[in-house]
Amino acid sequence: MIEIAVHKKLIGSSGPMKLDLALKLAEKSFVALAGESGSGKTTLLRILAGLEKAEGKINVSGKAWLERGKSLPPQEREIGYVFQDYALFDNMTVEKNLLFVRKDRALAKHLLELTELSKMKGRYPATLSGGQKQRVALCRALMNHPKILLMDEPLSALDPSMRTRLQQDILKLHKEFGTTTLMVSHDPSEIYRLADRVILLDHGTIKQDGSPKEVLLKVKGSQKFSLTGELLEIIKADVIHIAIIAIGQQIVEVVLDEEESRLFKAGDTVQVSTKAFAPTISLTGSTSHL
Amino acid sequence: MNRIPATITDIKAHDGITVISFAAMGQPMRMMALEIDSTLEVGSQVLLGVKASNIALAKNPVGPMSISNRLDAAIEHISNGKLLSSVKFRLGDTLIESIITLDSSHRMNLQRGDSIVALIKSSELSILEKL
Incomplete structure (x- = not known):
């Protein structure tokens, strides 16, 4: 169980705003975070990753990541983070990008096989398509067996056919590793296919929380x-x-x-x-x- | 959209499909739906909706008929266009409009004051809101 109860004052696009969220994520669940821009979705991911300060509590499987002002540094939080813009190391090959996170050649091989990237392990990111880069980023995020996989609109820069392909890869990896996942997404079809729960944020608070059908229909x-x-x-x-x-x-x-x-x-x-x-x-x- | 106030008298649900019965100004009505809002229950007051073009009219219909909703009414107003006819009839306090072809209106010789039966398939009735 991942327990989150955080609050923070933010300066939103429409003035000051209070982020005030309390939620529990079940192990192995796949949760989509939806809501208009400026509603606090990315901020929540950054707080979980330890990239942004907040008050409150974060407890991940019994381990305190944030408690009474004490915050576990980002590198000690077991987090995988996938950004919209891939954020790969351009000077490293595909395989090196994965091994940089953890020197586990067997896992890297397994991940690249699952996502059909084995043939490209010696290539540099600049020679890959957007979809391929994002698949590499996804594999890299799973290299240290994260407790939570955070994805911030991971597919929004891709064209529709590539998006469908990536959705299948995300599902495949989620089935194989069972990593608890929190994904920011605006795309109803993507949320419906991937997530088992949707949390809709509005001005820093939870507006709706339920199954994709309940929230999206x-x-x-x-x-x-x-x-x-x-x-x-x-x-x-x-x-x-x-x-x-x-x-x-x-x-x-x-x-x-x-x-x-x-x-x-x-x-x-x-x-x-x-x-x-x-x-x-x-x-x-x-x-x-x- | 015609709006008809009604009270729920029965709810049958199975496998995500629901059939709801109503009383509307003393006349029974029935609706076919998928899952319905969980706050709806027997006794709830609702506003039913049906499009004017989804209401058929009959005079003295005979024989069994699959159409669930057969409302007895009298015509209050007829407005004819070149091809279509708008026929209004009253159900309690509610004036209901049916849009039919002018040909049908002529064939049936519909006149103000005529008794008619308004026919609405249960799939074409919807709940617009809970009152």
Whole structure:
């Protein structure tokens, strides 16, 4: 069990803010940290890593990392940290990057095999793709058998196909090593695939804490299909009204009745909701304009 | 979206699927749903939602029918467009709108004051909020 109860005064983007968090992480769990930028996600990771001071308590499997003002130095905390920008040693080969953390050739070999990087062990980071670099960073973070693996938006710099590949690697390594993981992520599909729990932070406090489905599923009453969009225009047609709404990169149309047409106006941010029974799905590329 | 106040009279749940029964102005209604909010229980007052275009109208329907929601009402207002027809009927204090084709409206010879049965499939009914 990892017990965290920390507080700290921060200067956020919208003025002073108090970080005040109390949470317990079960061993071997995979927890996603979500929330808007400035909500305290990265600060929590840095406090756990010992890179930032805070008041309170951190206890990891019975060992105090922070207690009564006494803070275990970062190098004595058994932490693996994966950053968005890889942070590899450019002057070392892939294998040396791993061995720098711990001279355990068998473990390095095993990790590189699991992530299919064995052939690249003699290469330098500059010759690798972003996805390959991040896989190396992931392996390196696991070299000293960390008690907690901290990942700060590890996949946000990668393109979608590479992201999916990395998600599989992260899952594979989590199954193999069972490392308790705390990952900052904004991507709902990534959180759903990887995490067994999501903690949503808001201005330094926990706003929601539950399973990915509980926290991520946007519902409006009993309507399980709910998306946020911007109302662009309402067009009157016959005895009905048609709302043109932008959702993400797409434009959709929704039929409104007369009362609704009076209730909303162009520029409004709206929830577009329907029951889970109504939408149909098909493979993309087969879009037709019937 | 039509909004119909109702009281929950029964909740059946199995395997993540829920069927909820309601009383709305004395008339029984039923809804098919996935998991529902855990605060909903028998006796809860809710606002049901149904889109005007998801309400069919019938006069003297005969024979068994799978549609769970059959509301007896009288037409209060008809507004015809070129192709569509907006038919409003009252359920207690609530005025409900149905959008049907003008052809159907003509075929059924719908007139103000006519008794009709409004038909709503249970999958097209939703709970908008708990009151």
